[in-house]
Amino acid sequence: MAGNPGPTGLSAPDAGRDSLPARAKVAVTAGRVAAAVSRRAGRGSGSVIGGKVSLRVDPDLLRTLAEGLDIVLVSATNGKTTTTRLIAEALRAAGPVVSNALGANMPAGITSALAGGKDAQFGVIEVDEKYLNTVADETYPKAVALLNLSRDQLDRAAETRMLAEHWRVGLQGTSAIVVANADDPLVTWAASSCPQVVWVACGQTYREDSYSCPSCGGVLQRPGEDWYCGSCGFRRPQPHWALRGTHAVDPHGGAWPIQLQLPGRANLANATAAAAVAAVFGVHPQVALQRMQEVKAVAGRYDVLPYRGRDLRLLLAKNPAGWLETFTLIDQPPAPVILSVNALSADGTDTSWLWDVDYERLRGHPVMVMGQRKLDLAVRLEVAGVDFRVVDSLEQAVQMAPPGRIEAIANYTAFQALRRDVKN
Amino acid sequence: MSESSLRVVWIYPDLLSTYGDRGNVLVVQRRAEQRGLRVERYDVRSDQPVPTAGDIYLIGGGEDRPQRLAGERLRQDPGLHRAVENGAIVFAVCAGYQILGHEFVDDLGQRTPGLGLLDVWSTRGEGARNVGDILADPDPRLGLPPMTGFENHQGVTHLGQGASPLARVRVGGGNGTGNGTEGAWQDTVFGTYLHGPVMARNPAIADLLIKLALDVGALPPVDNTWYDALREERIAAATASVAGEQ
Numbered sequence: 001m002a003g004n005p006g007p008t009g010l011s012a013p014d015a016g017r018d019s020l021p022a023r024a025k026v027a028v029t030a031g032r033v034a035a036a037v038s039r040r041a042g043r044g045s046g047s048v049i050g051g052k053v054s055l056r057v058d059p060d061l062l063r064t065l066a067e068g069l070d071i072v073l074v075s076a077t078n079g080k081t082t083t084t085r086l087i088a089e090a091l092r093a094a095g096p097v098v099s100n101a102l103g104a105n106m107p108a109g110i111t112s113a114l115a116g117g118k119d120a121q122f123g124v125i126e127v128d129e130k131y132l133n134t135v136a137d138e139t140y141p142k143a144v145a146l147l148n149l150s151r152d153q154l155d156r157a158a159e160t161r162m163l164a165e166h167w168r169v170g171l172q173g174t175s176a177i178v179v180a181n182a183d184d185p186l187v188t189w190a191a192s193s194c195p196q197v198v199w200v201a202c203g204q205t206y207r208e209d210s211y212s213c214p215s216c217g218g219v220l221q222r223p224g225e226d227w228y229c230g231s232c233g234f235r236r237p238q239p240h241w242a243l244r245g246t247h248a249v250d251p252h253g254g255a256w257p258i259q260l261q262l263p264g265r266a267n268l269a270n271a272t273a274a275a276a277v278a279a280v281f282g283v284h285p286q287v288a289l290q291r292m293q294e295v296k297a298v299a300g301r302y303d304v305l306p307y308r309g310r311d312l313r314l315l316l317a318k319n320p321a322g323w324l325e326t327f328t329l330i331d332q333p334p335a336p337v338i339l340s341v342n343a344l345s346a347d348g349t350d351t352s353w354l355w356d357v358d359y360e361r362l363r364g365h366p367v368m369v370m371g372q373r374k375l376d377l378a379v380r381l382e383v384a385g386v387d388f389r390v391v392d393s394l395e396q397a398v399q400m401a402p403p404g405r406i407e408a409i410a411n412y413t414a415f416q417a418l419r420r421d422v423k424n
Numbered sequence: 425m426s427e428s429s430l431r432v433v434w435i436y437p438d439l440l441s442t443y444g445d446r447g448n449v450l451v452v453q454r455r456a457e458q459r460g461l462r463v464e465r466y467d468v469r470s471d472q473p474v475p476t477a478g479d480i481y482l483i484g485g486g487e488d489r490p491q492r493l494a495g496e497r498l499r500q501d502p503g504l505h506r507a508v509e510n511g512a513i514v515f516a517v518c519a520g521y522q523i524l525g526h527e528f529v530d531d532l533g534q535r536t537p538g539l540g541l542l543d544v545w546s547t548r549g550e551g552a553r554n555v556g557d558i559l560a561d562p563d564p565r566l567g568l569p570p571m572t573g574f575e576n577h578q579g580v581t582h583l584g585q586g587a588s589p590l591a592r593v594r595v596g597g598g599n600g601t602g603n604g605t606e607g608a609w610q611d612t613v614f615g616t617y618l619h620g621p622v623m624a625r626n627p628a629i630a631d632l633l634i635k636l637a638l639d640v641g642a643l644p645p646v647d648n649t650w651y652d653a654l655r656e657e658r659i660a661a662a663t664a665s666v667a668g669e670q
Contacts, residue, residue, distance in 0.1 A: 355620065355624065
């Protein structure tokens with residue numbers, strides 16, 4: 001992986017934390033020990049358990065750790081891990097950065113990441129949508145980036161509009177500069193109560209959750225790229241920044257080429273938002289975008305890996321909006337496609353969302369279907385008129401795949417399973 | 425209707441399309457087309473009038489506020505009532521099912537009038553939300569195999585004399601009234617708590633609606649291999665989850 005993934009756990013020496021209060025130091029050490037124990041037991045990086053232990057010793061630790069840092073929070077339904085990474089790369093032009101680069105995005109994981117960031121100037125933090133207000137209260141961010149909101153894991157998550165309302169209430173009167181996607185009506189609703197907003201036109205591909213006005217419930221009219229409510233007048237704000245083709249256009253009209261190793265329209269949008277955040281901290285868009293070019297894969301996403309003599313590109317898609325963006329970036333037919341879907345609790349146990357995804361777009365691709373819920377997918381693809389085969393394993397899927405690079409798209413735990421399969 | 429076409433109306437996808445409700449539209453459309461029918465599909469947004477000349481009307485589920493808005497807008501539109509008077513088929517899921525009744529509780533906690541097309545009324549349940557796989561035996565008069573689905577609702581729906589239970593629950597909550605009923609039907613109007621794409625797991629329901637719309641007793645067979653495999657898996661999973669609790 002290119003670029004510096006940054007401090008991700010508690011393993012780094014915390015010499016730079018000499019200025020911490022005694023209790024915070026003890027808490028950081030306790031967390032580091034717990035993380036090391038967990039790591040040795042083979043339970044992952046240990047960052048979440050370490051953070052939990054630290055916060056039990058010092059409930060104010062997150063606040064204490066954030067005090068010396070310029071904090072950026074990043075939240076969204078999709079793209080928050082990638083955008084966090086892009087912002088971190090951009091801000092490294094201005095100073096050392098600490099970031100929860102592996103995507104542990106709730107308070108414990110965030111605490112753990114910050115505890116590992118000695119001498120950092122910037123804290124670039126991905127935050128789970130439900131925890132944004134809590135983390136904002138604790139960390140006094142200088143900037144908050146809000147990218148998009150759409151349906152995700154409805155069997156356990158809050159309603160999408162309620163989430164926007166929750167953000168709106170929590171961020172009201174914030175001293176942070178909020179960088180928000182003007183093309184997403186729910187995000188616009190959330191951000192429009194904030195005193196300082198930088199509006200970015202990032203686009204919106206999946207619109208099924210934004211036909212209804214978040215303010216009054218009227219029907220949103222969407223001519224071209226504009227949107228407005230016919231009933232109450234709530235409307236798209238004039239953007240300061242915009243994604244235009246493959247360029248980020250800044251508030252002065254300067255158009256800066258975005259040349260990423262990461263594929264797809266969604267990542268061009270993420271880069272535009274990241275450039276707007278970097279500008280808040282005085283990093284020039286040209287410099288910011290050049291640094292983003294170094295990012296090749298994010299927590300395994302977009303990685304192209306060899307497997308049984310074939311090239312597999314691993315793509316994560318967790319919800320209808322994510323799948324739709326993924327379909328726009330895969331190779332043209334007849335490129336072979338593997339789909340894998342699970343329904344464990346981390347994925348959401350309800351597979352109804354499969355019917356909100358336009359699998360019709362896979363017509364013309366030979367498709368191999370696997371994962372715990374391959375039969376749900378099979379019915380979905382049958383109705384979509386897609387040519388598919390149901391298989392029992394990745395090995396079998398790859399054997400059946402016609403020549404060419406294979407696009408492997410999976411939801412959360414299915415994606416992790418694919419990574420394990422490929423690496424073994 | 426003409427013999428060779430089927431008009432399928434999807435009511436308010438802008439408000440009542442939360443849990444893959446589009447699946448029912450797609451399955452009805454697909455299975456009708458497989459029988460050589462030409463399907464005309466009308467997706468009616470909540471600022472558009474409901475057409476009166478449809479054959480099959482589908483209404484999905486939704487969150488509490490969109491449900492209230494959908495109820496308000498449908499009450500002001502005579503289209504669906506006229507269609508039912510003309511003999512149209514209506515199939516509604518979850519929030520849509522509640523709207524078809526006399527009354528439901530909205531997001532503001534208010535009792536709100538529904539459309540009165542089904543002799544049912546809904547209240548807000550006191551206990552835990554019903555979330556999970558559900559398995560139910562349909563009213564034998566409908567000639568349907570066991571219904572498998574996923575439910576996710578807090579609402580409780582009580583049936584009046586005019587409506588019959590759509591099914592009896594084997595696993596899951598259903599109407600939540602404690603007497604084991606699930607859903608309701610009355611002439612050509614159907615409601616269920618099996619949310620989202622219930623027809624993906626129960627294609628026989630889609631076929632039933634098509635048969636009622638065409639007024640025929642049987643349809644040419646289609647390949648049900650993957651539907652059957654999915655049904656078998658989900659019925660086994662629902663049964664096992666209950667066995668595990670005992």
